[in-house]
Amino acid sequence: MTADASGRRVSAEERQFSLVLALIATETGLTKTQILSTVEGYSARFVPGGDNASLERQFERDKDDLRELGIPLETFDQPGADGDTKLQRYRVSRAEYPLPDDITFSSEELALLGLAGQVWREGSLSDDSRRALTKLRGLGVAVGATVIGVAPTLRAHDRAHAPLTLAISRGRQVEFDYLKPGDARPEHRRVSPQALVQHEGRWHLQGFDEGKGGERTFLLQRIVGGVRLRTDVAREPASDAAERALADLRTLWTQQRATVSVTPGSEADVVLRNRAGTEVDGDVLVVHTTDFQLLADELAGFGDEVQVVSPRALVDAVLDRWMHVAGSHG
Amino acid sequence: MADRRDAGGTSTDRLAFLLALVPYLIDQVSVSVDEAADHFGTTPERIRRAVELIAVSGVPDASGSVLPGSGMFDIDWDQFEEQSIIRFRQAPLTEQPRLSGREAAALIAGLQTIMALPDYAERDDLWALREKLARGSASGVAPVAVAPGDSSETLQEVRRAQSAGRRLALDYVSGDGDREERLVDPIRLDSIDGVWYLRAWCLTRGAERTFRVDRIASVRSAGTADEHPASTADPASLFSGAAVGTVRVEFELHEAALPLVADYLPDDVRPVDGGPGLVRATVELSNVAKVGRLAARLVGAGHIVTPEAATEARHWAERAIAAQNRRLDS
Structure with missing residues (x-):
């Protein structure tokens, strides 16, 4: 909270609301100085001709917050003064701001979207869906009632999730340390994030690895330490980047199969038969996976209820886990 | 992000609320505080505070004062204060904001998850809804x-039985590997990241229990279910694999690896003297024979400390290795 000239406290949303109103109202755009010296929440603290550095930082953060909400904030140079940030002008596009008129929702549709919003249990996507539902309620349609007794939920609880969604919405490169299975230490990666997708309950980052010069897929749970946003602008993702990333994972999942033998009637038998896509082939099961290391973790947990028939690399990976258990409990 | 949470969520949430509320109020022409609160699912007090904030907001002119005329909100104060009726005679903002790209993505992903439910398998109108969200972003x-x-x-059979109020006989493998028939009256189905859980009244145990749907070997109908009150169990607690513990097992691992065993609900976590980054923690298992799976989870990150359990883990791994080697030799 900051106080205005009369000592009245101006909250963050009041300042940002006033900023939106000012930027929508202007046809020709406002310079930063005009904004800081006139908009409620900034103007009382503005020193004409003086040092307004903290106010300017606040303005930068407010711009980010507005963009988070999907408010189309435009920046353009004064004609003849390209690149002069002092003369740069800001405005919110009146054409882009409003929801198109022909987009309407029935009461039943809003009820379904209410359920869709509840799917997210925590994290930044839960914040996003809550805000989306608030905006849709503004359309004035009463929300239909829904009690269905089924509640699917999704989580985005990997620590890397929030910084990666932020980097994607701001179009920025990221850097992080990535631990590939079998490697002793993590490797530093610099990536243009392209899409964030959940497949089989696990989050994957699809990105262009700037160090290696190619597309790569990263499992969020293997990112160690934090994700840092760089100032470098990221390669822009294709409009169907998420769909393509999911299609690629699906193809990989279909192609990569493992044959296992299980003790009939055991827990391994029941759980692996119930796994999506499992095929029964005589007395063995064929299971699919996007990642043999993750499958090895899962299979090793069943102990002597399961034996791997193929591929050989999976046999070794599972044996390796058991030998590690045997070796570290001597 | 300068988000501060309070009753109205983060400051970004509160801005979204203001931007959605204004066009709603204009569109309604005249609406009571209670009705608006009801529509947005919030308190009359929050509506009242928001209206007071909106009513004094406006677009500043060059001198910093709010422009009289088209740049200002003009509310009927008498009606607002005396009858709690909100009526704006004039407003500089009348349109609903678009969704941000992430808000649309969050709802679409939630919608896809809902659409995967057996209940909605036949609903192709959901695709139209998805398209509208995309266009509205x-x-x-x-x-x-x-x-x-x-x-x-x-899952589909369980869901049908739940909807129809039927009792089920489950051939169920518990997390302890025990397999038996359980007679249950379904109450609720929840999923977390694609893993489904049935919350049901278990007649076999005479108590409410959670069953992982992928541990159900087979299911058959067993007459009509009794009525049961709605379960109050929080879905977030469902994924805890912790059974009623009888054996306490202590283990040591790198602190950073604690999330690997989070579903065991470790307690009594404390640092190890002389081991930087190492911690000891304790979990409860129903049966010492289940220690092998825990040990497999710890591979590369730590080991079991409790002597009898460590010995059991070694035997568990040796049995698995022997079975695997027999398979390879055959």
Whole structure:
């Protein structure tokens, strides 16, 4: 909270609301100085001709917050003064701001979207869906009632999730340390994030690895330490980047199969038969996976209820886990 | 992000609320505080505070004072204060904001998850809803997506029984590997990241219990279920694999690896003297024979400390290795 000239406290949303109103109202755009010296929440603290550095930082953060909400904030140079940030002008596009008129929702549709919003249990996507539902309620349609007794939920609880969604919405490169299975230490990666997708309950980052010069897929749970946003602008993702990333994972999942033998009637038998896509082939099961290391973790947990028939690399990976258990409990 | 949470969520949430509330109030022409609160699912007090904030907001002119005329909100104060009726005679903002790319992505992913439920399998109008969300977003849908899992036959049968109020006989393998028939009256189905859980009244145990749907070997109808009050169990607690513990097992691992065993609900976590980053923690298992799976989870990150349990883990791994080697030799 900051106080205005009369000592009245101006909250963050009041300042940002006033900023939106000012930027929508202007046809020709406002310079930063005009904004800081006139908009409620900034103007009382503005020193004409003086040092307004903290106010300017606040303005930068407010711009980010507005963009988070999907408010189309435009920046353009004064004609003849390209690149002069002092003369740069800001405005919110009146054409882009409003929801198109022909987009309407029935009461039943809003009820379904209410359920869709509840799917997210925590994290930044839960914040996003809550805000989306608030905006849709503004359309004035009463929300239909829904009690269905089924509640699917999704989580985005990997620590890397929030910084990666932020980097994607701001179009920025990221850097992080990535631990590939079998490697002793993590490797530093610099990536243009392209899409964030959940497949089989696990989050994957699809990105262009700037160090290696190619597309790569990263499992969020293997990112160690934090994700840092760089100032470098990221390669822009294709409009169907998420769909393509999911299609690629699906193809990989279909192609990569493992044959296992299980003790009939055991827990391994029941759980692996119930796994999506499992095929029964005589007395063995064929299971699919996007990642043999993750499958090895899962299979090793069943102990002597399961034996791997193929591929050989999976046999070794599972044996390796058991030998590690045997070796570290001597 | 300068988000501060309070009753109205983060400051970004509160701005979204203001931007959605204004066009709603204009569109309604005249609406009571209670009605508006009801519509947005919030308190009359929050509506009242928001209206007071909006009413004094406006677009500043060059001198910093709010322009009289088209730049200002003009509320009928008498009606507002005396009858709690909100009526704006004039407003500089009358349109609903678009969704941000992430807001649209969050709802679409939630919708896809709902659409994967057996209940909605036949609903192709949901695709139209998805398309509307995409068109209503500011700069295209953010590349964040979820591949919903297929709903298994078992899940569909359980869901039908739940809807129809039927009792079920489950051939069920517990987390301890015990397999037995359980007679249950379904109460609720929840999923977390694609893993389904049935909350049911278990007649075999005479108590409410949670069953993992992928541990159900087979299911058959067993007459009509009794009425049961809605379960109050929080879905977030469902995924805890912790059974009623009888054996306490202590283990040591790198602190950073604690999330690997989070579903065991470790307690009594404390640092180890002389081991930087190492901690000891304790979990409860129903049966010492289950220690092998825990040990397998710890591979590369730590080991079991409790002597009898460590010995059991070694034997468990040796049995698995022997079975695997027999398979390779055959």
